[in-house]
Amino acid sequence: MKRSWVFWLPVAASIAMFATFFVALVRPADRTIVSQLVGQPLPAFDAPAAMPDQAGTSSRDYADGKPRLLNVFASWCGPCVAEIPVLLQLQAMGVEINGVAIHDKPEDLARFFAENGNPYARVGLDQGGRAQIAFGSAGVPETFIIDGKGRVVDQHIGVITEADIPDILAKLKGS
Amino acid sequence: MRRFLIAATLCLAQPVLGQDYAEESLPDVNQEAQAVALMDTLRCVVCQGQPISGSNADLARDMRRLVRERIAAGESPETVRAWLVSRYGQWVSLKPEVNELTAPLWLIPIIAMGGAALLYSRRFKRKKK
Numbered sequence: 001m002k003r004s005w006v007f008w009l010p011v012a013a014s015i016a017m018f019a020t021f022f023v024a025l026v027r028p029a030d031r032t033i034v035s036q037l038v039g040q041p042l043p044a045f046d047a048p049a050a051m052p053d054q055a056g057t058s059s060r061d062y063a064d065g066k067p068r069l070l071n072v073f074a075s076w077c078g079p080c081v082a083e084i085p086v087l088l089q090l091q092a093m094g095v096e097i098n099g100v101a102i103h104d105k106p107e108d109l110a111r112f113f114a115e116n117g118n119p120y121a122r123v124g125l126d127q128g129g130r131a132q133i134a135f136g137s138a139g140v141p142e143t144f145i146i147d148g149k150g151r152v153v154d155q156h157i158g159v160i161t162e163a164d165i166p167d168i169l170a171k172l173k174g175s
Numbered sequence: 176m177r178r179f180l181i182a183a184t185l186c187l188a189q190p191v192l193g194q195d196y197a198e199e200s201l202p203d204v205n206q207e208a209q210a211v212a213l214m215d216t217l218r219c220v221v222c223q224g225q226p227i228s229g230s231n232a233d234l235a236r237d238m239r240r241l242v243r244e245r246i247a248a249g250e251s252p253e254t255v256r257a258w259l260v261s262r263y264g265q266w267v268s269l270k271p272e273v274n275e276l277t278a279p280l281w282l283i284p285i286i287a288m289g290g291a292a293l294l295y296s297r298r299f300k301r302k303k304k
Contacts, residue, residue, distance in 0.1 A: 006294065009290075010290070031223060033220050033263055033264065033266060033267075034264065035262065035263070036260075036261055036262055036263065036264050037262065043262075102233075103233050128197075128237055128240055129233065129234055129236075129237025129238075129240075129241075130237070130241070132234065132237070133234075133237060133238060133241060133259075133262060134262065135262070136262035136263050136264075138220040138221060138234070138263065139220075139221060139234075
């Protein structure tokens, strides 16, 4: 008896299914949580001043025509230390960087800046993670590129290295 | 005198400054039940495998506080979920949602059962002959 093509249909379907499983197993999904705010206006937030001699930052600071970086960091975060020299380089190139410190204390931040330098124009304390959640940020460090109209152009998850500088400068210029 | 001072200081000591809804229940029982049900179906974005109700991560605490505060302010649980999804994407929600991407999960079993029923009915018909 010649088997009709219908007989092979379930066999083909299961082969396709297991092939899909295998591919997904070999190449697992990207688990990075990307903020949904890229392309959208920066949400309302208010991070009051962390340092006595430096202003805090709120969403009202970002629609003045000047593109800038918004860096989410913390004094207790090891990778954030590694990023500071690169942020200082960007600052020397004329890039304005505002910092929002997550779960931090003014005295810890003062020590952090004394040890590593302070690349920020403004430093705000995030209270109870409110700003972080509003940004859709899942960790530290993360950096948002904000255009002159106060919109989020891009999100950089993790440490900024020297290799990222050209890309960041291009995105700041293009916005 | 020293004992009195210690006792007085201990009397003044407060366990927490005000209410921190990250760990404390809402006074309204119904609202608390809604908040807990929602927290059980929101994924912790730091520890990823856990809901925020069962996670010790700082960000999960912050999210629990946000959930309770918004529910206490009268927002519906689904509004709060939608707000978080608008920040972190669909991934933050542990509640399965039917959309064009997940529809096959519901449709494939139905199609497979239908196909199997069709094949079997044909086979039985042939045997009867």
